[in-house]
Amino acid sequence: MTRILHILDHSLPMHSGYTFRTRAIMKAQTALGLEVRGLTGPRHTQDGPPVEEADGLLFHRTTGRATGVAGLREWREIGRMAQAIDDLVADWRPDILHAHSPALCGQAALRVARRRGLPMVYEIRAFWEDAAVGNGTSRDSSLKYRLTRQLESHVVAQADAVVTICEGLRADLIARGNAPARITVMPNGVDLALFGQPLPRDGALARELGFEADGAACPVIGFIGSFYDYEGIDILIAAMELLVRYHPNARLLLVGGGPCEAALREQAARSPAASAIRFIGRVPHHEVDRYYALADIMAYPRKKSRLTDLVTPLKPLEAMAQGKLVAASDVGGHRELMTDGVTGKLFAPDSAEACAGALASLLAHREHWADWRAAGRHHVETSHDWAVNARRYLGVYQSLLVPGARIEVGAAA
Template identity: 35%
Template sequence: MRGFARQVALGVTTATGMAAEDPALLAVQASRRAPRRATLAVAGLLDNGTGGRHADARRGLAAWLRGHRDDARAGVAAALAGRPASPVRRVLGEVAVELDVPLPPDAPRVTRARAAWRAGDVSGAVTLAQGTPLGRRLASEQRAMTPGTVLAGDRRARSTPAGPPVALHLLTNSLPHTSSGYTLRSHEVLRAQAAAGIEVAAATRLGYPVVVGRVTGRDVDVVDGIAYHRLLPWSAARTPGARLRQNVALARPLVRALRPTVLHTTTAWSNAVVTRALADEHGLPWVYEVRGVLEDTWAASFPTAEAQHAARASERHALLRARETELARAADHVVTLGETVRRDLVTRGVDPARITVVPNAVPGELLDLHVSSTAARARLGLSGEGFWVGTVSSLVDYEGIETLVEAVAVLRRRGADVRCAVVGDGTARASIARRAQSLGIADHVVLPGRVAPDEAVGWHLALDAFAVPRRDTAVTRAVVPLKPMQAMALGRPVVASDLPALAEIVGEPGTGLLAAPDDAQALADAIERLADDPALAGSLGEAGRAFAATRTWAAAGAAYRRLYEEVAA
């Protein structure tokens, strides 16, 4: 009961703090956390309103709640131009920031500050919000992300504990509350390390999972024997810098109790700042696992190429890149997922001798799983006919799933019986469904939503080819995704965008076909080659299985053990 009371108190104080900073922002954030059925119900109520002054506002907000981002941008822009009443205007302003819609010049100062921050103008945002609770928060975050800023604390001399490695992982989030590529890799790494004889435990960031709306969790979640410790205060500090110090304070007793020989953390920089402070305090080595390029992932979230280019030229992009570089150079060792990111870190000045590539891998048991796609589809209630192509992924814009849907439409116009399954959820799901509808192929595109990790294997097996149609952005050129490795282990050929990170696992080992990114015709041609040539599809699938056999989690666990023993010595 005490733990539950603490989580409720944390949730209340977090919401209260947001309300004090800006009630309109709290309303927007709450709508993002609400169950999908609830947001759709609210959207329906907005649509049922009569005409009048706020018709554009209702239309824009309803589209936003449904995930129809293009319609939402148009509606919100029209509503703001109509100068709605103040409370409506505040909410519309916050939604406009989320959608990258330009604000009117007379928008509230805090809203303009948030828009400036979103656009990457860090100093401008801090200046605009000066003297407000938001201003204090932004100024604190600016200081925290600036290279050279460290959390104050004593530094102890390094020690070399005897015995097998003991690793404490400091993570952003985890199973069972969040299912994503990040949490799945974290979990597989922890399981692999445990199997390799490493004693492991993990702790998630301050306030998680309460900060994502889960107020009934436990202080420790145990998943497949892996303990995930929660760092849950009665209330969170009000500024980002103070929360980082609070994070260190709450993790400190865990470090003392578990007595690790190494601390291990992952992107982003805030995790690394906390881990570095704990390592200095306890005389421990620390490993930074750079799983992506944070600043480029942020830039890729903008809706147009022009906006992405502006983001990459912004102050925020430069600060994030410099901060990530500083921390990678400060770590005792760096782990990356692929050669593209490794080469980038070397150009930033990270010693190549302190970088180890531990790629995304597969459970060894998948390599021995031989199930035909028609049999797998029967288990899912899908048609055994046609050639099925699809993906299991987070549905965000840079994954390029709309290009895949367009390629399927091209093939069906050619007379080919090609069908599609897109498994997962995210901000782009609604637009993917609408695109399939507009192309007249909604009956041939299955969107089952997010599924549990053990169910995802069945969907991989149901496909005749696995697609990775990523758009050409800085982040997709660098970051190697996890899901195609599972498809390879199951003997499914891959068709992917011709980007460096994907060529590394598809083109070079010959596990599938590459097509020009953002080109539905080129993607359709590649899929058609596989559909028309079963022998080719089969040989690529077997090449994929052979390649995946070189990248198992058992091998990754052994690599981590060697790495930990080296840094401890």
């Protein structure tokens, strides 16, 4: 049976979009008959044993923490992780190393791949230097930004095969001089076996949150995710002030948390639409479906930036899988996932007026809701179901094996 070692920044039982994509990949590959394990770096910060099972998947940990000034600390981190990979390779003997961004994971995997004569796949989920700019921890003019970008370019050039999650990232890598044939797109997806059966609306929870008026359900706009500035939640809150003028019973449901939470709560408290806005805070992952079930429309007003133009988010796909209408800003990452007027509604980014207009348009055309929901669900089933998309990895892996070798799959394939 072909063995794949996934090399990761962090993993389950930590919860993030990164760990959920990892889970989906590893579960789908297991179902195809591959034998998979994960190894995380020093940035996996949740306490646990050095070898840990989470959701039926096995993860090995890089123990200890790297110290020192910036630059030296990251170099030591790469060295510590490379040693952990090498030890596991000697014991478990994987056929392929599959490293996932950031580039620190890729560089550590490269060291071992060259030392052990193993093929190495490098998968980019986002350019982490752009993500740092997006969440306010770096600037695109900084030395850190340039060094991170250079390391990423080095890992991409040295890897035996490269995978990205979307065409935006692939186009950027090609523009840097990388051969298109080396780069495969493995799009974001949804595990429909876990996330494809929407819960019924919880009437008691809806009443508790004030989502009923005069005995009837209020139209609910939802956002579930992390509260970073680039997500544009401030624009959504500003849009509610305009929306309630025409749809006075409309409500806004905000589930999650993050660096901007305090500022967003203050903005909402000052808004004339304050009584229509509900902050839930962070909720356990197994409870998220209860809140999806309350929403009619999921809104994703991402601001226009290099990050949002290049990277496709996961949340709109989850919303479509849950049978929700989707309104999203017209940035590159959203355009890869949606067709305006078919699987959702796109609106001009960075504009509360445009956001409110899109939401009002959806609310005014209930006769099309069933068609839009069905189109969104069909799009996920045909183009973004992990059970289908994971098969693309087989071609990438097969191309890296020695001539004449074939990927060995078990009875699950």
